[in-house]
Amino acid sequence: MGHQIAAEWIKARSLRSTWVLVGLAVLGMIAQALQGAIGYPGESDRAQTLEVMSGSGLTLLVVTILGVLLAAGEYSSKSIVSTYTVTADRRRVIVAKAAVAVAIAAALGLVSVPLARLVAVIWFALGGAGHWDAGLGTAIHYGYGTMIAYAGFAVVGVAIGVLSRSIAIGVAVAFFGLFVLDAILGSVSFYSEYAFTSAAEALNNPDVHREGFPRFGSAIALMALYGGLLAAIGVGVERRRDV
Amino acid sequence: MIQAEELTKEYRHLTAVKQLSFTAEAGRVTGFLGPNGAGKTTTISMILGLAEPDGGQALVAGKPFRRLDNPATAVGAVLEGGAFHDGRPARASLRASCAAAGLPASRVDEVLQVVGLADAPDRRVGKYSLGMRQRLSLAQALLGDPEVLILDEPANGLDPEGIVWLRQTLRRLAREEGKTAFVSSHILAEVQATVDTVVVIAEGQLVSEFGVGELSGGRTVIARAKQADRLADEIERGGGKAVRRGEELSITGLDPDRVGEIALSAGVALSALGVEQQDLEQRYMELTAGKGR
Numbered sequence: 001m002g003h004q005i006a007a008e009w010i011k012a013r014s015l016r017s018t019w020v021l022v023g024l025a026v027l028g029m030i031a032q033a034l035q036g037a038i039g040y041p042g043e044s045d046r047a048q049t050l051e052v053m054s055g056s057g058l059t060l061l062v063v064t065i066l067g068v069l070l071a072a073g074e075y076s077s078k079s080i081v082s083t084y085t086v087t088a089d090r091r092r093v094i095v096a097k098a099a100v101a102v103a104i105a106a107a108l109g110l111v112s113v114p115l116a117r118l119v120a121v122i123w124f125a126l127g128g129a130g131h132w133d134a135g136l137g138t139a140i141h142y143g144y145g146t147m148i149a150y151a152g153f154a155v156v157g158v159a160i161g162v163l164s165r166s167i168a169i170g171v172a173v174a175f176f177g178l179f180v181l182d183a184i185l186g187s188v189s190f191y192s193e194y195a196f197t198s199a200a201e202a203l204n205n206p207d208v209h210r211e212g213f214p215r216f217g218s219a220i221a222l223m224a225l226y227g228g229l230l231a232a233i234g235v236g237v238e239r240r241r242d243v
Numbered sequence: 244m245i246q247a248e249e250l251t252k253e254y255r256h257l258t259a260v261k262q263l264s265f266t267a268e269a270g271r272v273t274g275f276l277g278p279n280g281a282g283k284t285t286t287i288s289m290i291l292g293l294a295e296p297d298g299g300q301a302l303v304a305g306k307p308f309r310r311l312d313n314p315a316t317a318v319g320a321v322l323e324g325g326a327f328h329d330g331r332p333a334r335a336s337l338r339a340s341c342a343a344a345g346l347p348a349s350r351v352d353e354v355l356q357v358v359g360l361a362d363a364p365d366r367r368v369g370k371y372s373l374g375m376r377q378r379l380s381l382a383q384a385l386l387g388d389p390e391v392l393i394l395d396e397p398a399n400g401l402d403p404e405g406i407v408w409l410r411q412t413l414r415r416l417a418r419e420e421g422k423t424a425f426v427s428s429h430i431l432a433e434v435q436a437t438v439d440t441v442v443v444i445a446e447g448q449l450v451s452e453f454g455v456g457e458l459s460g461g462r463t464v465i466a467r468a469k470q471a472d473r474l475a476d477e478i479e480r481g482g483g484k485a486v487r488r489g490e491e492l493s494i495t496g497l498d499p500d501r502v503g504e505i506a507l508s509a510g511v512a513l514s515a516l517g518v519e520q521q522d523l524e525q526r527y528m529e530l531t532a533g534k535g536r
Contacts, residue, residue, distance in 0.1 A: 003342055011328075014331045015328065077329060077330075084292065085293070085314060085318070085320045088311060088314045242288065242295060
């Protein structure tokens, strides 16, 4: 499995599109931190700080697209033929792709809070209103919550990419399914406690619990359940399909 | 060795391959021929585990492809048009395959040298010409030094020098290193110059499997006579087969000396007598006449 993960990492890092998306993901995190810093006039320092640290919705979208690209990009270019003639076990290939997507997404999650802190330092240094009000424990809590949320969306992106075998269709399905349909369903019914986007919201901003959203632990379980389920469906379908 | 045993593949309204059986032996170059839509690419896909047969099986080195422990060291494949991401440098594409197969990264530079791409390894594949992409495909196929090579239209886009190199490489790998080479191509003259055995399919079924060496024995005697009908009867009586086109007879089963003797004893005056050597192209056209999809 280590060989396959190394292969998928070489593939991912050797494409410009990967680094463009990583750049966009970082911009998303900076935008989230700035929006938290600027958009909370009159709120408590604590509320402002938590909003600055919370994970970015734009970055969630970007890591999902990254997952779609890592999987569906191989079909669009037909390089999947080379991949499957070197590695006949398709499960290994998909799991390795998911592992690489998770690693990149988790790395982005890892830098999310330090980046937010840096943005806040610059904001306050420039005379922006508010003060940083969070200890190391809270920062770690936000850090790993964000890592799990980003990683979960990246896995779902890989599964959608495998199932759709098309970058355009995969991105459209990911956007519509996760950021439109799931979000609408989550806002209008009992489904909200189980919605994938609600789980991401709970992980991105773990110290602000809102009614109708899952608790932090439940959100981790939901993220693992949905990500694992979709990945398993992707593997099951792909093993039976012709290339 | 590659063995296809009763291979069958059906799509919704089409049987692409029907009970196809053949063997590609080790130490030989086997040509795989057929008209467009004959089922060649589908067959190769089934051999490589890219498509699941609906019946029968394809074995490579005695196992179905998907059960091979490390396919890259057992089979190297060149598929039509190459299978690389345009945005990825050639070296990175090969390094990824090396990593997946557990091969040392140094193998990448070795195979790039072998196929003549050592001077452009970091160029993105999208910037490569068709010929360079074909060479890169060959490099990928050779990475694991496999016992079996499967090449779908490998000469496409190659310049004359590249075609000669490919022919010599395939013959060397088969004859000196005992590898199995299985080559699909539309360039029949090149196939005849390269392969030892030919498998011809049409409409998804085996039409013929023969050695290229047999073609030299497959010659036709051409005789011209005003009394062509009478000569044809005498030829039939003498054990030969004659096909008449006006005053010309195409005769098989007899050598020209015997045809001359029969004409003389029958009192038929010949205006011409000669031999037409049958080549792969003629044989192929006869075998597949009217069978394209």
